[in-house]
Amino acid sequence: MTGAVRTRLTLAFRLALRELRGGLGGFYIFLACIALGTGAIAAVNSVSRSITDAISTQGQSLLASDARFVLRNREATPEELAYLQGLGKLSRSTSLRSMARLPDGSDQALVEVKAVDGAYPLYGAFEAEPNQPLSTLLAAKDGSFGAVVAPLLLERLNLKVGGELLLGNTKLRITGTIQSEPDAVSEGFGFAPRLFTSRDALSASGLIATGSLVEQAYRLRMDDPAIGLRNIGDRANAAFPQAGWSIRTSARAAPELADNVTRFSQFLTLVGLAALIVGGVGVANAVRAFLDSKRTTIATFKCLGAPAFVVVLIYLIQIAVIALAGIVIGLGLGAIAPIIASQFMAEFLPISTAPRLYPGALTLAALFGLLTTLAFAIPPLGHAREVPATALFREQGFEARRLPGWPYLLAAGLLMMALAALAIVTAYDRFIAIVFVVSIAGAFVVLRAVAALLSWLARRSPRVRSPALRLAIGNIHRPGALTSSVVLSLGLGLALLVTLTLIDGNMRRELMGRMSEQAPNFFFVDIQGPELEGFRKIVLAEDPKGKLVEAPMLRGRIVAFNGEDVTKMKVPAAGQWVLRGDRGITYAETLPENAALTEGQWWDKDYSGEPLVSFSDEEGKALGLKLGDKVTVNVLGRNVTAKIASFRKVQWQSLSINFVMIFSPNTFKGAPHAWLATLTDASASSEQEAAILRKVSNAYPTITSVRVKDALDVVNTLVGQLAAAIRAAASVALIASVLVLAGALAAGNRARTHDAVILKTLGATRATLIRAFSYEYLILGAATAVFALIAGSASAWYIVSRIMHLPSAFLPDVAISTLIIALVLTVGIGLIGTWRILGQKAAPVLREL
Template sequence: MSGFASRVRIAFRIALRELRGGLKGFYIFLACIALGTGAIAAVNSVSTAITDAISSEGRTLLAGDMRFELNNREANAEEQRFLQGLGTVSLTTALRSMARLPDGADQSLVELKAVDDAYPLYGSFTAEPDQPLSELLAQRNGAYGAVVAQLLLDRMNMAVGDEILVGNARFRINGVIVNEPDSISDGFGFAPRFLTSRTALLASGLTETGSLVEQAYKVRFSDPAPDPAIIRQRAQTELPNAGWSIRSSDRAAPALTENIERFSQFLTLVGLTALVVGGVGVANAVRAFLDSKRTVIATLKCVGAPASVVVMVYLIQITLVASVGILIGLVLGAIAPPITASYLAGILPISTEATLYPRALLLAAVFGILVTLAFAILPLGHARQVPATALFREQGFETRGLPSWPYLLATALALASLAALAIFSSEERRIATVFLIAMAAGFVLLRVVAYLIAVAARCSPRIHSAALRLAVGNIHRPGALTPAVTLSLGLGLSLLVALALIDGNLRRELTGNLPDRAPNFFFVDIQGSELDSFRSLVERQAPEGKLVEVPMLRGRILALNGTDVAKINVPPEGRWVLRGDRGLTYARNVPENSSVTEGAWWQDGYAGEPLVSFSEQEGRELGLKIGDTVTVNVLGRSITARIANFRKVQWESLSMNFVMVFSPNTFAGAPHAWLATLIDGEATSAEEATILRSVTQAFPTITTVRVKDALEVVDRLVGQLATAIRAAAALALIASVLVLSGALAAGNRARTHDAVILKTLGATRAMLIRAFTYEYMLLGAATALFALIAGGGIAWYVLSQIMKLPSNFLPDVAVMTILIALVVTIGIGLAGTWRILGQKAAPVLREL
């Protein structure tokens, strides 16, 4: 043991002395480690900052300790007694409606929210002008008060003090919303906020029976505060048929938290890709560094230093330099949350104060250490096997074969630890596993591609051009750059191509194909007494249009096969079906844009036990089969229906499609509203505006949604997400560029010898530049071709198999990818080669 400790001390002392000369040769190494570590640290720190803020500010974000949500009805007397027994209760009502100018000149969809005098129980509501909310919402001169989002004023060219109509009531806009504490927990809305009093809402006539209304009862506990889990259990036990959705302040915005965690996981995996791609750069940098130290290594071996000491010397140096890179990455990760907060202020609850998140930083540091070890051990193993005599003869580390088994085992353990950490630190382990398998397959495939490129170059016919012939020879010769270039650019470009194709197809679908297939309008909250008059009006305004009407209810799934859904482990892709309330309908016949794939549809006039038709994809994700039962709560009544069939639903049509369609006898006598769509492919924008104005004026309580407006909102969101994803994916391309630079640096000595010998034999600098340019062009084009195929395959799978959308190959993406590959490859290649071409021949020839 003392002998080993002595060798470690000696190795450590030699390593520190050598590092006095600076970090020359390690700059690319540093950049690769810092980039990947910083990406992982930043993503996880920002994610933790947001989720922690949601948790710590849960009461304010929820505007209560607990939230009990009912749809389409208010709590009955028994339910109200239960809620009031918990503490102070505040009721807010949310729905969508149309706001219109008094003269009928313009109208806009709004997210209407009505609050009572107790709102908010936590936090503070602020508006401009800064007045008490009760004064802003007070009724004066026959007009109810309202405060609205600035977007509504901009959209309708209005100002504070103007009047507006919503439903059957007249409102005066008394202010602009500055801070609405519970806006995040209430969920994302497609329309601007319109906040008023519950008294005004009742006067508007928008809360008729069957209207799509969310009633949120927010409770502030009396002291001492009870455990929310106990209250949840009591609510479900004492009032099993309430059908309310319960949320506590520690999970104030579960959908937002889950989406942030998923997006964070994706960006973490992208950062890991950059780090692993950078690992190849680490290997190249270590090999180039050891190559530059060949005389030192030879001297150490000749004076009796054991091979293990030599390996320890450079392992210690590599570890110390990697620590510097990791530290730089951690600093980047630590400053990311406050920087991000400055851009997200007012959107997400994230503090601008500098706060460290140790778990996120530790995770990134461990990733950096494991990548360093995984990619540095093999070059060290090669250096151990080279004898001193070979080093003095200027034979570098281009050793064929593999190092001894301890180095292979250590590398395998580091890679296995890296994979295990990536999987077990992920919320969605299956996705992380698939991602890592795909990355490993990509590495193997790129090595195969590099081999095939070399074989193709070796088998190519003889070319008359000396420069081109030299370029082809450089591609397949021993120690060629082909594997490094293919690997470094292949992964980054494939990821960029896949993301660009997904983004392009989504945008084409949203702005091109989808609007052509989608309805012009959705009409919501049509009362049964209005249906005939509404139908007549639409037929007059759009005689060539197709009006489709379906009954509409809201219900929440309580149990599957008698088991509470809260106790069922559902795959992530199916959880949305069980979260909150779902739209429900009943039908005698199979709905349009869907077809029965299994089971049978009920007969006309069926009067047996309640039956339900379930969407096939969602049903499979929930693990359901024909004959299983589904229990839903509708208007406070629990109904159990048996699955009679599965349907394949064309969700992309944007027509009226439902996850669950019940047999007509299921909801016999239940009050409900109607939902309708209008499809008129020939309608112009002016004609659509006329239809919208006519329906809004004649039926002020009907909510009209113009599909094109909704698609524009979605398109903006997709664009923002795509920008963020492309920025993250650019990390992988930057890492690829660093790897390519490292590969060139690692091969500089061999290139110098080649250039000097060729110049001695009569080659001009211009001819050598042409040769290197041809070489890099051929390698870049071959890599770009692989990226197009691989990225196109990934995009097709995501679009057609996951998103269930059409997938088309976009030529402009192909051209841009090839251009990027060529510019990057040729530019960096020539930049690294220029200095080599200027070497004097004599000093190099004396070393050969």
């Protein structure tokens, strides 16, 4: 670096700091936009990291073991059990869903039963009220076994500690309530309250029969986990290749939860980035207004011989300093977010999230904030470079301007590309990130086009008789108009809000509307073959108009496609759920009535050749399968291979009996299995449903009855909690939009002051000017609302119909609320900002003209 360049840089830095002594006037909205967007991204990623780190570091407690082997619908063979016992200390548990009944048969409830042995838990602590050892609480006494239940079950059955329940054929005595279950997170979400009892109690209940949907878990505590867990899955599968067990270690105790947290945080990060980009518009407006107010200073610098790049550098340094201050404020908000969030998460996640900083999350947020600031600030700086020295001697703003020089456009473009690349590279799902980036870029282009179209229409509109309306129309297309600023400020935030509101509305409409109307009233699970006829008689006697549908059901896990182990295959995200754990499978002679073939043929009624399977079309194509491919499924510890004979369309949203795979009947000939049934009757009353539930539960205690409405209520509650988080994130973008709108209007106040004074001098009244400004803001707000509705509706349609595969509908209440929000914000903020202008004294302004 030469001495002359170093001198100029030093001079620019000194002058920049000297100007900053005058305060941050005009930059408070700039500061707020950067702090808000950066803080949102930092907070979301810090909270996400705190949860995933806690899951990773507390793996043994969350799994209640070093490793867990799970077998479904069968117990380990003596050879398998001996192998597991040789790996370390063993604890066994059995889990299933069943009906818990009052002793007099008057009421019942679905429960998630977990029967444990005396060694449980191997890690972590099980906490109950009263605080006694679990073995004491579950001990047999006076002909009944102990049970510890979730408080919700006591509420549902109006029971207290000390009361009794029937589980299958055995009596349970409620000895306490569950306060904390160490491995609840790793076992996933349950639709029913938990009931803990002993394995002896479950054995006496008679609930475990051939074909029952039961999960047998074998937990291990090893002397040296670092050595014992090394390649444990490969070693166990090599020793017992057809065991079909699912193996999880403490290193990934709750992978589904960790993945869901990461996926959801990435989505919220993109929403926060949208807020930051909306704030970028505010940055551009604030820089433009600031440089406009400094035009005489800039001209003075030039008259004194300052090179153009030194002038640009002076203001770039000021903008960078202010941006860094905003970023630091945002990072401070992000740093304390995990501490605040831990207070709320403790109720839902039994993990301890110790307060700490997450440098990676904070660095990412800082990069987003810095790139956004520079990308939006550089074009106005390019305009400042062109300010002529003659501006020192006459009134001149930046209203009439060409594009800045190509170096500034190139720099801004490269920064935008870096911002997009950072968003894509750091995303969990890069396809979604690419769609987001393209959508944001398209939204900016369209918003510019909307503003240009609005100005063009105003310029060519017929002359109206109302002076106030004529003045409003003129303000929309005149040089220096607020049209582009207002449309850009509100458009993106409102479009995001419309998108998320429509997604939420369509999901709730589907869950509580069409889906709940089409769904069956009940699912009946674990119906044993000898019970089937008696079960039919009870159900049809209670509801003769009901439609009863039955299907044989087994549980199986896909282990290979065309002989290749699925765990070693790279599977697209859309099909991963099919390979995650066991799937319900069935066999059928004929095509189910709720399915339609899309490819291939169904087998003959008396088919007895090679095992065949019909695969769900959407899931099969997502997995890259085609007709003739071989699918290997592990059922009851035995690998069965079948050829894909057809693909069929499955209507999952109907909630009727549907399976990913339906096999030809000869595939499982002689295999033990239970039956699944649904009962559908839209006209059934609550009393009638309660009577059916009571009669079935009392007559066949081992049959599990699931009332679909109850399950939908649980799902709707979860959707509501997710929607609340999404709406909160969208609100950040809307707040940023409001800040930008306020800044844009404030930046135009100087020109509005001149207009108002001249018009008042020419005889215009304050009422006329208020009407004119109101009409202008109404037109701009309405145009922005129309864009937001179109763009938001299109985005919501794509997400709901193409990604979620649900019916999408336009919701009129969303349209009305969006229009009201847009009009209230534009008119309200606009009039608040211009009220002071209307009272401005004429003489001081006229002297400056």
